[in-house]
Structures are given as structure tokens and as C-alpha cells.
Amino acid sequence: MTSLTLALDAMGGDFGPRITVPATLQALRLNPLLKIVLVGDKPQIDEYLTCAEPQIRNRIEIEHTTEIVTMSDRPVHALRNRKQSSMRLAIDMVQDGKAQACLSAGNTGALMAMSKVILKTLPGIDRPALVSCLPAVNNTPVYLLDLGANVSCDSETLFQFAVMGSVLSETVDKTEAPKVALLNVGSEEIKGNDQVQQAGRLLQQVPQINYTGFIEGDEIYSGNVDVIVCDGFVGNITLKASEGIARLLVHQLKKSLSKGFFVQLLAKLIAPRVHSLLNQMNPDHYNGASLIGLRGIVVKSHGSADETAFLQAINLAVTEAQRRLPQMIEDRLESILLDINS
Amino acid sequence: MTSLTLALDAMGGDFGPRITVPATLQALRLNPLLKIVLVGDKPQIDEYLTCAEPQIRNRIEIEHTTEIVTMSDRPVHALRNRKQSSMRLAIDMVQDGKAQACLSAGNTGALMAMSKVILKTLPGIDRPALVSCLPAVNNTPVYLLDLGANVSCDSETLFQFAVMGSVLSETVDKTEAPKVALLNVGSEEIKGNDQVQQAGRLLQQVPQINYTGFIEGDEIYSGNVDVIVCDGFVGNITLKASEGIARLLVHQLKKSLSKGFFVQLLAKLIAPRVHSLLNQMNPDHYNGASLIGLRGIVVKSHGSADETAFLQAINLAVTEAQRRLPQMIEDRLESILLDINS
Numbered sequence: 001m002t003s004l005t006l007a008l009d010a011m012g013g014d015f016g017p018r019i020t021v022p023a024t025l026q027a028l029r030l031n032p033l034l035k036i037v038l039v040g041d042k043p044q045i046d047e048y049l050t051c052a053e054p055q056i057r058n059r060i061e062i063e064h065t066t067e068i069v070t071m072s073d074r075p076v077h078a079l080r081n082r083k084q085s086s087m088r089l090a091i092d093m094v095q096d097g098k099a100q101a102c103l104s105a106g107n108t109g110a111l112m113a114m115s116k117v118i119l120k121t122l123p124g125i126d127r128p129a130l131v132s133c134l135p136a137v138n139n140t141p142v143y144l145l146d147l148g149a150n151v152s153c154d155s156e157t158l159f160q161f162a163v164m165g166s167v168l169s170e171t172v173d174k175t176e177a178p179k180v181a182l183l184n185v186g187s188e189e190i191k192g193n194d195q196v197q198q199a200g201r202l203l204q205q206v207p208q209i210n211y212t213g214f215i216e217g218d219e220i221y222s223g224n225v226d227v228i229v230c231d232g233f234v235g236n237i238t239l240k241a242s243e244g245i246a247r248l249l250v251h252q253l254k255k256s257l258s259k260g261f262f263v264q265l266l267a268k269l270i271a272p273r274v275h276s277l278l279n280q281m282n283p284d285h286y287n288g289a290s291l292i293g294l295r296g297i298v299v300k301s302h303g304s305a306d307e308t309a310f311l312q313a314i315n316l317a318v319t320e321a322q323r324r325l326p327q328m329i330e331d332r333l334e335s336i337l338l339d340i341n342s
Numbered sequence: 343m344t345s346l347t348l349a350l351d352a353m354g355g356d357f358g359p360r361i362t363v364p365a366t367l368q369a370l371r372l373n374p375l376l377k378i379v380l381v382g383d384k385p386q387i388d389e390y391l392t393c394a395e396p397q398i399r400n401r402i403e404i405e406h407t408t409e410i411v412t413m414s415d416r417p418v419h420a421l422r423n424r425k426q427s428s429m430r431l432a433i434d435m436v437q438d439g440k441a442q443a444c445l446s447a448g449n450t451g452a453l454m455a456m457s458k459v460i461l462k463t464l465p466g467i468d469r470p471a472l473v474s475c476l477p478a479v480n481n482t483p484v485y486l487l488d489l490g491a492n493v494s495c496d497s498e499t500l501f502q503f504a505v506m507g508s509v510l511s512e513t514v515d516k517t518e519a520p521k522v523a524l525l526n527v528g529s530e531e532i533k534g535n536d537q538v539q540q541a542g543r544l545l546q547q548v549p550q551i552n553y554t555g556f557i558e559g560d561e562i563y564s565g566n567v568d569v570i571v572c573d574g575f576v577g578n579i580t581l582k583a584s585e586g587i588a589r590l591l592v593h594q595l596k597k598s599l600s601k602g603f604f605v606q607l608l609a610k611l612i613a614p615r616v617h618s619l620l621n622q623m624n625p626d627h628y629n630g631a632s633l634i635g636l637r638g639i640v641v642k643s644h645g646s647a648d649e650t651a652f653l654q655a656i657n658l659a660v661t662e663a664q665r666r667l668p669q670m671i672e673d674r675l676e677s678i679l680l681d682i683n684s
Contacts, residue, residue, distance in 0.1 A: 185578040217582025221590040236527040240559025242587040248563040
């Protein structure tokens with residue numbers, strides 16, 4: 001691995017530097033060739049840097065700014081009026097070649113709007129999509145997109161997301177002819193709204209994409225397909241609802257195993273096994289979604305991410321930078337789009 | 343309880359009479375005052391009735407028809423051309439006063455269209471909604487609607503669903519001023535699409551509804567609200583995705599507890615507790631969604647329901663008939679709508 005620089009919006013998310021700075025220190029300890037630029041309010045950031053070992057501190061740079069994007073900023077407002085914000089300056093660093101990737105836990109809509117305007121989309125792509133890799137029954141990675149960057153999508157946008165998802169699965173996981181499906185309320189062709197039906201017809205005409213039809217919500221985690229496409233409204237709610245029920249199950253399981261002396265004793269003995277499972281299923285383990293379809297790397301962390309979860313998102317940004325993901329996607333995308341249009 | 347008659351589409355769902363008839367026998371054993379009319383192909387139904395005890399068989403009537411609604415029938419097609427189908431005849435029986443409720447595991451769109459046209463909606467309601475009661479952290483019932491009867495909804499429809507959900511929670515669970523929320527991609531007012539934003543503004547103006555704002559997907563199972571409103575596309579996918587991840591968790595848990603002799607032994611000892619939990623969390627336990635906003639009772643079962651799950655749906659129909667749910671909703675709805683419009 002050659003040296004890599006990551007630009008990090010230190011102020012984003014529910015907790016700001018209290019989470020982003022300690023996670024940065026951890027990431028630097030894990031990756032000796034990594035450098036991180038913390039973008040944000042220097043005094044606030046410094047507070048969490050006092051105990052950093054010199055060899056770690058040496059690989060941190062601070063880009064001072066006091067402006068931030070708030071969670072209630074509309075994307076257009078943020079784009080026009082937050083030009084000195086920590087989020088914006090982090091994206092600018094990628095555009096200026098000073099960093100190979102940027103990362104924020106802030107306002108998704110603003111991140112999407114700024115990234116699109118500053119970094120620009122790849123040829124043939126109109127809108128970037130927020131994508132994440134989910135756990136499935138057989139441990140094969142499943143990509144779900146869009147996760148909330150595009151609240152409404154027309155059929156052409158859904159089609160482009162399907163192509164990008166397919167390329168992602170092909171290039172990152174080396175999946176041959178990834179199975180691509182559209183998320184819908186039924187698997188029959190007559191089901192769903194106009195956008196999803198029209199997107200299905202578009203995908204059927206393209207032999208370069210291994211389109212397998214509609215799937216329903218309960219099949220997301222079945223491992224039967226490699227890429228699942230939907231608009232950002234549906235994707236965001238679906239992903240978060242899954243996290244919600246996973247937490248509920250864990251809560252109920254813990255409660256049910258805490259009643260009665262004998263069961264409690266057994267539960268304690270069995271605890272390490274259950275814990276390792278829970279960690280595996282923990283949504284935090286999967287924190288970090290990528291905005292793909294851009295000419296640069298932008299990773300979005302959950303706003304509520306804790307230190308461990310935020311570290312996951314940093315690791316994702318590092319992996320994508322090492323793989324030079326946008327270039328990989330662009331190359332494959334170009335050949336597919338050339339085929340489609342010829 | 344006085345005698346009740348239920349009209350059951352015996353042919354609906356993935357398995358038809360093989361599931362619907364044995365579940366019927368179970369329901370009749372549990373409810374001595376219940377009568378069930380099985381609507382469908384008599385020879386196929388009879389096959390599963392041979393072993394029925396005479397005192398159970400006496401409370402079954404068969405309404406013979408060979409026509410069925412298929413899963414690929416479009417709603418309008420089913421409405422026009424399936425007038426002798428098992429689904430249609432079951433609905434007709436409710437309209438004719440021959441049954442107090444009907445139940446089908448068939449095509450949701452067709453069931454919705456037929457019910458709406460034949461039974462009609464309550465005053466002030468334009469479209470019925472499919473609603474179900476979900477498990478939440480504190481075991482309080484949470485109603486989610488719509489679950490797939492209305493793929494696209496404008497803001498006025500979402501508003502009406504919110505009113506109906508509130509009335510349902512008030513009348514069935516005796517919740518005082520039920521907390522009503524709209525499902526969205528963020529809790530801030532600027533988040534979401536036009537429909538959900540406009541529905542939020544409508545609900546804010548109505549003091550009769552305890553509207554608490556937007557909630558995100560991970561809060562569905564938090565128990566913080568009593569009623570959650572969304573369009574049928576989002577509701578259907580969200581509910582099914584939750585079922586999918588619940589199954590994945592159970593699968594992983596079983597797998598993790600089957601490795602190693604000692605753990606296996608402990609797992610066996612602990613099994614009854616875990617089993618009772620899994621049953622509690624099993625989506626089948628919650629099978630059966632109601633089409634509310636109609637002048638009669640229509641219950642929809644999962645197409646893939648097994649005998650136990652289908653029995654749950656029958657029990658739901660029975661409970662609603664005992665409560666005379668449409669009348670209860672109509673009374674409360676009338677007073678709310680009068681207040682709103684005065």
C-alpha cells in the first residue's frame with residue numbers, strides 16, 4: 001500500500017469531534033501509511049488530540065474552519081451558503097487532489113449535492129447513488145442502492161443505479177455476471193409503480209446486465225441476488241427498519257435469557273457465542289455507505305455512529321481509495337454503456 | 343359471543359385448500375360458535391374434509407366455484423372478469439349479510455379493488471388501507487399502514503390513513519390520544535418527498551390527531567409511537583424486509599449455537615426459552631392484515647402462510663367481527679371528520 005490521505009469532516013454527525021477524532025486515532029494506528037486531514041474547528045478537535053502518540057499525531061493535519069452544515073440545511077442552501085463548511089472543504093480536498101477520499105457523518109442531502117456539483121458524475125451517470133453492502137444468509141455481499149441520496153427516482157435513474165451496482169459487484173467482489181434485481185411489492189410483472197415497471201423493461205433489453213426481475217422485501221437478506229435497486233426513500237427506510245428489528249430481536253433475546261437462575265447461568269456460559277453473533281449482525285459492523293457514480297470517493301457514515309462504527313466508515317474509505325474505485329467503475333461502465341448505445 | 347359466520351376464499355394463497363381447510367378445522371375447534379363458508383372448488387376442498395369430526399363438519403358450508411383470481415391478474419381485470427371467483431364470492435357474502443367477515447390469501451390488488459367497489463368505503467374515506475399490528479420493544483401494539491393496497495398515495499390519502507390508524511388504536515386498544523407519525527427518511531421537516539411533507543402539514547392543522555412528526559425506519563419497532571403511516575410501496579417492502587432480517591438472525595443464531603459439543607449441549611438446555619422467543623418474534627405470529635376504511639371486514643393473509651399463520655388470520659377476522667370494527671371506526675371517524683370540517 002502506498003501512502004494515502006483521507007479528508008474527514010470532523011464536525012459531522014450527532015457527536016462531532018468526540019467521536020470522529022478518537023476514531024481517527026484508531027484508524028491511524030491500524031494503517032501506518034494513512035494520513036488524515038481533520039476538517040473543522042481546531043480548538044474542539046485539539047481537545048481530543050492531547051493524548052495522541054507523536055508518531056500518530058504526525059500523520060494528522062488540521063484544516064481549520066468554524067462553518068458547518070446543519071442537519072436541517074436544505075441541499076441547495078448548503079451548496080450555495082456553506083462554502084467554508086467542514087463538509088465542503090473535505091470534498092474540495094478530493095477535487096484538488098490533496099486527498100484520495102473524503103468522509104462525513106453529516107447531512108446526506110447536502111453531501112450528495114456538494115459532491116455531485118464539485119466532483120461531478122462519471123460519464124453516462126446523472127446522479128450518484130448511496131450504496132452499502134449488507135449481510136446475507138450465505139455471507140455473500142449484497143449491494144443495496146439507493147439508500148437515501150435520491151428520494152425520488154425515475155426509471156432511467158433506477159436503470160443507471162442497476163448498471164453501477166452491477167459494476168460494483170463485478171469489480172470489487174469479482175462476481176461474474178452479478179444478479180441484479182429491482183425491489184418491488186411483488187415479483188409479478190404487473191406489480192409496483194410506473195418507475196419500477198419501466199426500469200424493469202429497460203433492464204430486460206440490456207444483455208450486459210444479468211437482470212433477474214423484481215424481488216420483495218423479504219428476499220433482501222436471502223443471498224439470492226447480488227445487487228438490489230430501489231429509490232432512496234424506500235432504500236433508506238428499509239435499511240433502517242431492518243436495523244430496528246435487529247435491535248428489537250437482540251433486546252428480546254437478552255430479556256428472555258435473563259429470567260430464571262438456571263437459564264441465566266446457561267446464558268452466561270453461552271454468552272461469548274451469542275456475543276460474537278450479535279457483533280456480526282450489529283448494524284455498526286456495516287457502517288459506511290459510498291456515494292458511487294462520482295469522479296471521487298465520498299463515504300457517508302451514520303449520523304449516530306459511535307467510535308467503532310465511525311472507524312468502520314474510515315476503513316471503507318481507505319479500501320475504496322486503495323482500489324481506486326471510481327476509476328474501476330468508470331472503465332467497466334464505459335464498456336457497458338458503449339455496448340448498450342452501439 | 344354470538345354465532346359468527348366467516349366467508350373464506352379457500353383457493354387463495356400459494357397452497358390453497360391444503361392450508362386453508364386444515365386451518366379452518368382448527369379455527370372451528372377453537373371457536374364453538376363460529377361457522378365458516380369455504381368458497382372454492384368443492385372436490386379440492388372435500389379432499390381435506392374427510393377426517394373432520396361431524397360436529398366440526400356441521401359448521402362448514404361449501405360455496406362451490408371453479409373460477410379463481412390469479413396472482414398475475416391486474417386489479418381492474420379481476421374486478422371485471424372474475425365475478426364468480428372464490429375471492430369475489432367471499433366478498434359478496436359479506437355485502438349480502440351472509441357473513442360478518444371475509445378472508446383471502448390471494449392477490450392483494452384484486453382483493454382491494456373488489457372490496458372497495460363491492461363493500462364501499464366509509465364516509466370521508468377515499469381508499470381502504472391495509473394495516474397490521476407489529477411487535478415493539480415494550481409490547482405495545484403499533485399499527486403500520488398502508489402495507490401494499492395503495493402503491494402510490496397522495497398527501498390527502500396519507501392524511502386519511504393517519505386518521506383511520508388513530509381511530510383504530512383508540513377503539514381497539516383504548517389508547518388515549520394515540521401518537522401518530524409519518525414514516526420518512528429523516529425526522530427534520532425538510533426531509534422526504536412532496537407527499538409526505540404535505541401530509542405532515544395537513545396533520546399539524548388537526549388537533550384531533552396527536553401527530554408527532556416524521557420518524558425514521560429504525561424507530562418503527564421502538565414503541566415510541568402507536569400509529570405509523572406510509573404509502574403501500576414503502577410499507578410492504580419495509581414489513582417484508584423486517585421479516586427477512588428476522589429470519590436471517592434466527593438462522594445465524596441457530597448456526598452459531600450448533601458448533602461445538604459443549605455449546606450444542608447448552609443450546610439444547612436453553613432451547614425452550616429461545617424457541618418461545620422465536621415464536622413470539624415469528625412473522626407468522628402476526629399474520630393477517632386488515633383492509634380498513636371499508637363498510638365490511640376484509641382480512642388478507644400472507645400468500646405463503648402455513649396452517650398456523652393462516653389460523654392467525656382467521657382469528658383476526660373473528661376478533662374484528664366480534665368487535666364490529668367497521669361500525670366502531672365509522673362512529674369515531676364521523677365525529678373527528680365533523681370536527682375537522684366544522
